Amino acid sequence: MIPIALLxxxxxxxxxxxxxxxxxxxFVSPDAPPEELERVRERLGVDQPIFxxxxxxxxxxxxxxxxxSFFQRRPVIQAYLAALPVTLMLAVGGMAIALTLALPIGxxxxxxxxxxxxxxxxxFVFAGISMPNFWFGMLLILLFAVFLGWLPxxxxxxxxxxxxxxxxLILPALALGYPNSALIARMTRSSMLEVMRQDYVQTARxxxxxxxxxxxxxxxxxxxxxxxxxxxxxxxxxxxGSVVIETxxxxxxxxxxxVNSVMRRDYPVIQGALLLTALLIVGFNLIIDLLYAIxxxxxxxx
Amino acid sequence: xxLQLKSDAVPxxxxxxxxxxxxxxxxxxxxxxxxxxxxxxxxxRERFQPPSVENYLGTDEYGRDVFSRVVFGARxxxxxxxxxxxxxxxxxxxxxxxxxxxxxLDNVLMRVMDALMSFPxxxxxxxxxxxxxxxxxxxxxxxxxxxxxxxxxxxRGSVLSVREEVYIESAQAVGLGDLRIIFRYILPNVMxxxxxxxxxxxxxxxxxxxxxxxIGAGTPPPAPSWGNILADGRPHMYRAWWMTVxxxxxxxxxxxxxxxxxxxLRDVLDPRxxxxx
Numbered sequence: 142m143i144p145i146a147l148l149x150x151x152x153x154x155x156x157x158x159x160x161x162x163x164x165x166x167x168f169v170s171p172d173a174p175p176e177e178l179e180r181v182r183e184r185l186g187v188d189q190p191i192f193x194x195x196x197x198x199x200x201x202x203x204x205x206x207x208x209x210s211f212f213q214r215r216p217v218i219q220a221y222l223a224a225l226p227v228t229l230m231l232a233v234g235g236m237a238i239a240l241t242l243a244l245p246i247g248x249x250x251x252x253x254x255x256x257x258x259x260x261x262x263x264x265f266v267f268a269g270i271s272m273p274n275f276w277f278g279m280l281l282i283l284l285f286a287v288f289l290g291w292l293p294x295x296x297x298x299x300x301x302x303x304x305x306x307x308x309x310l311i312l313p314a315l316a317l318g319y320p321n322s323a324l325i326a327r328m329t330r331s332s333m334l335e336v337m338r339q340d341y342v343q344t345a346r347x348x349x350x351x352x353x354x355x356x357x358x359x360x361x362x363x364x365x366x367x368x369x370x371x372x373x374x375x376x377x378x379x380x381x382g383s384v385v386i387e388t389x390x391x392x393x394x395x396x397x398x399x400v401n402s403v404m405r406r407d408y409p410v411i412q413g414a415l416l417l418t419a420l421l422i423v424g425f426n427l428i429i430d431l432l433y434a435i436x437x438x439x440x441x442x443x
Numbered sequence: 444x445x446l447q448l449k450s451d452a453v454p455x456x457x458x459x460x461x462x463x464x465x466x467x468x469x470x471x472x473x474x475x476x477x478x479x480x481x482x483x484x485x486x487x488r489e490r491f492q493p494p495s496v497e498n499y500l501g502t503d504e505y506g507r508d509v510f511s512r513v514v515f516g517a518r519x520x521x522x523x524x525x526x527x528x529x530x531x532x533x534x535x536x537x538x539x540x541x542x543x544x545x546x547x548l549d550n551v552l553m554r555v556m557d558a559l560m561s562f563p564x565x566x567x568x569x570x571x572x573x574x575x576x577x578x579x580x581x582x583x584x585x586x587x588x589x590x591x592x593x594x595x596x597x598x599r600g601s602v603l604s605v606r607e608e609v610y611i612e613s614a615q616a617v618g619l620g621d622l623r624i625i626f627r628y629i630l631p632n633v634m635x636x637x638x639x640x641x642x643x644x645x646x647x648x649x650x651x652x653x654x655x656x657x658i659g660a661g662t663p664p665p666a667p668s669w670g671n672i673l674a675d676g677r678p679h680m681y682r683a684w685w686m687t688v689x690x691x692x693x694x695x696x697x698x699x700x701x702x703x704x705x706x707x708l709r710d711v712l713d714p715r716x717x718x719x720x
Contacts, residue, residue: 399566418562
C-alpha cells in the first residue's frame with residue numbers, strides 16, 4: 142500500500158515535469174522584462190532544481206498539502222474536493238445502474254445457457270463493451286433531451302435544488318453504467334456457470350431445495366468473488382470514463398478540472414488530481430480485497 | 444508457434460469479426476477512393492445538410508461532408524491503434540518475460556506496472572499528453588504507456604506457470620542460457636494469451652483515441668479523427684443529429700469486430716476456458 146502510493150506520487154510528479162514548456166511564460170506578457178519572468182518563476186517555485194521541487198512537493202503531500210493552483214489561487218486540495226462529489230456521484234450512480242442491469246442478466250444467462258435469453262444477453266454485452274461510453278451518452282442526449290425533452294442536455298440547472306441535481310446526473314450515470322455493466326454481466330455469467338458445475342450445487346438440488354435458494358445461496362454466493370474483482374476494475378474504468386462524460390455533459394467534476402488545468406498548464410492541479418484519483422482507486426481496491434474475505438471465509442489476511 | 448488451428452475449429456464468429464475488421468482496414472487504406480468529397484473542403488452554403496444522395500451522412504457546420512470525414516477518420520484510428528498495439532505488445536512482452544523469469548526483477552517491475560495501472564487510463568493519457576503536447580504521434584506514445592502494464596501483467600502471469608514446466612527445467616539442466624530459454628522456450632508458450640490481449644488493446648485504443656480527441660487532448664482539429672467529428676457535432680445536436688449518430692456507429696462497429704475476434708480467439712486458444720462461455 143505505502144510503496145504503491147509512493148510510486149504513484151513519483152510517477153504523477155515526474156510525468157508532469159517532463160513537459161518542456163515553462164509555466165511562468167503563461168503569467169507574464171511576452172514583452173515583459175526578464176526580471177519579471179524570473180520573479181514569477183520564483184513565486185511558482187519552478188526556478189529550483191527538479192529534485193528540490195519534488196522533495197518540497199512530497200513533503201507537503203504527506204501533510205495533506207498539495208500546493209496551490211497556479212490559476213485558481215486556492216489550494217489544490219480545495220479545488221479537488223470541490224470537484225470530487227460530482228465525479229463520485231456519477232461513479233456511484235453508474236455503478237448502481239451497472240449492477241442492477243448486470244447481475245440479473247448475468248445470472249439468467251447462466252441459468253438458461255444457450256437459450257434465446259442468453260443470446261440476447263450476449264448481444265447486450267458485446268454492444269456494451271464495443272461502445273464508447275461518451276458516445277452512448279450523446280445518444281441518450283439525442284433521445285431524452287433533444288427528441289423527448291424529458292431531461293436536461295447538459296450542466297446543472299441553477300436553483301433547481303436536489304431534484305435538479307439528480308435529474309442532471311441521470312443521463313451521464315446511465316452513459317457510464319450501461320457500457321460497464323456489460324463487463325460485470327459477462328463475468329457474472331461465466332462465474333455462475335463455473336460454480337453451477339460444482340458438486341455441492343448438484344447436492345443442494347438433489348436434496349430438493351427450491352431453485353431460487355440454490356441459485357441465490359449456493360451458487361451466487363460462491364460466484365461472487367470474481368464478480369467483485371470486475372467491480373473493482375469497473376470503478377477504475379468509471380473514474381476514467383467520467384473524464385470524457387463530464388465534458389459531454391458539461392459537469393464540474395474531476396475530469397473537467399483536469400482537462401481545464403491541462404489547457405492552462407496548471408501543474409499542481411494536474412499532478413494533485415492524478416495522485417488523489419489513483420489513491421482513491423487503490424483505496425477502493427483495498428476495500429474489495431477485504432470484501433473477498435467476507436464472502437469467502439477461507440481467505441484470511443494476517 | 445504451434446496453435447494447431449484446424450479450419451473447422453475456427454468458430455463462425457471469428458470469421459464475422461474478421462470481416463468487420465477487414466472492412467474497416469480497407470476503408471482506412473482506400474480512403475481517397477471511397478470518400479466522395481475532400482474531408483477538409485469547406486462549403487458554407489452547404490452547412491448542416493441532412494443525409495442525402497450527395498452527402499451520404501450529411502454535412503457539418505462548415506459544410507464538410509461527414510461521410511468523407513468519417514472515412515478518413517478510420518485512417519487516424521487505425522494508425523494510432525496499430526501503433527499502440529505494436530509498441531505496448533513489444534514492451535509489455537519484454538517486461539512480462541523478464542519479470543516472470545527473474546523473481547528479483549519481478550518485485551521492482553511489477554510494482555511500477557501496478558502503480559501505472561492505478562491511474563485511470565484516460566487521466567494518465569491526458570497528463571502525458573499535457574507534458575508532450577497534443578499530436579497524433581504523441582497519442583500513440585501516451586496510450587502505449589497506459590496499456591503496456593496490462594500486457595506485461597498478462598505475459599508475466601503466463602510465464603509464471605510455464606516456467607514450472609518440466610521442459611524448462613530440462614533446458615536449464617542441459618545448461619542453456621537464460622535468454623535462449625526465455626525467447627525460444629517460454630515466449631512461444633505465452634503467445635496465445637498475448638495475441639488475444641493485443642486484439643483487445645487495439646479495440647481499447649480506438650475508443651480511447653476517440654475520447655482523447657473529443658476532449659481536445661488528442662489529434663487537433665480540423666483533422667477528421669472520429670473524436671473530433673463527434674466533438675464538432677456536440678454543440679449542434681439540436682439541428683444535426685447525423686453528426687453524432689454516424690461517427691459513433693463506425694467506432695462501435697470497428698471495436699465490435701475486434702472484440703468478437705478477441706473473444707473467439709480466447710475460446711479457441713485457451714482450452715481451459717472452453718465450455719465456460
